[in-house]
Amino acid sequence: MAFLLIIFYRLLFLPLLLLASPYYIWRMRRRGGYGEGFWHRFGEVPALPTKRAGVKRIWLQAVSVGEVLAVAPLLEAFKREGNVEVYLTTTTSTGYQLTKEKYSALTIGLGYFPLDFWVFSARTWRAVQPDLCVLMEGERWPEHVRQAYRRGVPVINVNARMSDRSFRRSMRFRAAICAVSRGVTKILCAAKSDEQRFRLIGFDSARLQTTGNLKMDVTIPLLSAGERSQLKCELGLSDGLMLLGSSTWPGEEEALITALKTARDQGLKVSLLLVPRHAERREELRGLLEKSGLTFHFRSAGLARGIVAVAVGDTTGELRKFTQLADVVFTGKSLAPHDGGQTPVEAAVLGKAVLHGPHMTNFREIIRSLTEAGAVRKIETHAALIKTAVELFQDEAQRHRLAQAAREWGEANRGATERTLAVIRAQLLQGRR
Numbered sequence: 001m002a003f004l005l006i007i008f009y010r011l012l013f014l015p016l017l018l019l020a021s022p023y024y025i026w027r028m029r030r031r032g033g034y035g036e037g038f039w040h041r042f043g044e045v046p047a048l049p050t051k052r053a054g055v056k057r058i059w060l061q062a063v064s065v066g067e068v069l070a071v072a073p074l075l076e077a078f079k080r081e082g083n084v085e086v087y088l089t090t091t092t093s094t095g096y097q098l099t100k101e102k103y104s105a106l107t108i109g110l111g112y113f114p115l116d117f118w119v120f121s122a123r124t125w126r127a128v129q130p131d132l133c134v135l136m137e138g139e140r141w142p143e144h145v146r147q148a149y150r151r152g153v154p155v156i157n158v159n160a161r162m163s164d165r166s167f168r169r170s171m172r173f174r175a176a177i178c179a180v181s182r183g184v185t186k187i188l189c190a191a192k193s194d195e196q197r198f199r200l201i202g203f204d205s206a207r208l209q210t211t212g213n214l215k216m217d218v219t220i221p222l223l224s225a226g227e228r229s230q231l232k233c234e235l236g237l238s239d240g241l242m243l244l245g246s247s248t249w250p251g252e253e254e255a256l257i258t259a260l261k262t263a264r265d266q267g268l269k270v271s272l273l274l275v276p277r278h279a280e281r282r283e284e285l286r287g288l289l290e291k292s293g294l295t296f297h298f299r300s301a302g303l304a305r306g307i308v309a310v311a312v313g314d315t316t317g318e319l320r321k322f323t324q325l326a327d328v329v330f331t332g333k334s335l336a337p338h339d340g341g342q343t344p345v346e347a348a349v350l351g352k353a354v355l356h357g358p359h360m361t362n363f364r365e366i367i368r369s370l371t372e373a374g375a376v377r378k379i380e381t382h383a384a385l386i387k388t389a390v391e392l393f394q395d396e397a398q399r400h401r402l403a404q405a406a407r408e409w410g411e412a413n414r415g416a417t418e419r420t421l422a423v424i425r426a427q428l429l430q431g432r433r
Helices: 002-031 038-042 065-070 072-081 093-102 118-128 142-151 164-172 174-180 192-201 225-235 252-265 279-292 319-323 345-349 361-372 382-394 396-412 416-430
Strands: 056-061 084-090 109-112 132-136 155-160 186-189 208-210 241-248 270-276 296-298 310-312 328-331 353-356 376-378
Touching (some): 002 142, 002 174, 093 109, 118 142, 132 416, 142 155, 142 174, 155 416, 164 192, 164 361, 174 192, 186 192, 186 416, 241 252, 241 382, 252 270, 252 279, 270 279, 270 319, 279 296, 279 310, 319 345, 328 382, 345 396, 353 382, 353 396, 361 376, 376 396
Parallel strands (some): 056 084, 056 132, 084 109, 132 155, 186 208, 241 270, 241 328, 270 310, 328 353, 353 376
């Protein structure tokens, strides 16, 4: 069955790619930054060193910024141990730029993940020649996994998650999904509920293990008081309280702007920092801010010339720094009509008062755990976001309780990195299938 399915997948892939290419070309042009390394997607790999005796080679795929940041402890551990080398790929231009900024010294090469078509995937596999393939979260591409299976290369899916939507879709095609995924050697789940969902779909229990969420082990370089003050100055923000919209989506920024206005109307000294999930929306946000009548500054424009009411963090890889300036954080993509949510982990680990909407299905277990710890506040609507944000700015004790609970939750939920590394080390010792 698996062979027939992969043949069917290969026959469909190119026609579907051609149909979808106008949309993806438009999106790539809109986001920008895809020119460099473009041919990696078609199997051209940057020059890699010759494989060395006694050194295992891992091909690690991390789709975008969040996943790229999460693999840092793994890369650092491999570098320290010295008997493992890593070729790191990503899918988005923002992820690729971040890999170049952070991981050049920790890897033997950086590239884009190839399109999952037989010719492109096989070409990349021949060039990389990995001894182990590690995939972050949902990156279980059929052709990629098939190429690993043909070569006897084990595949470990780390930080594996199964959202509500993915689970519903997977349950409808259980037999096909299990068949094309048989090349995945181990699935290391982020939570027990994810492991249970994989089991219900039909994955063999022997391949499943819950190791925890790697994003919980994030090590965030802390800014000094002077550095925080300097960053605020660069953004044009005052020394008062600050509301952060973290990875926001359309509609959410309007509610946050209204929350800012409401707080200011009540005499509170508050500023707003918006960090949209997609920086290419800056012109849309510019129009919204111009209509609001508030002063504003975009980070991409350089240093602010004075104090503004709203700063827009339309740059890549700075959200962790921006979060350290905040007193209250709203987690984006969580209010209707959006669904899925963005990660609340960094804000919680940094000890911030966190608000989120009802649609956090991509972080179901994390939100459940944070809620049980009394570390977040759930708001159902845009109006509730405005009301609750203002209440928190008025109530310092409540902000402090949320922040302290979040910080304690972060400390209590560490350890996924070592559990994940233990499985990877054991697989490397075991060798190929």
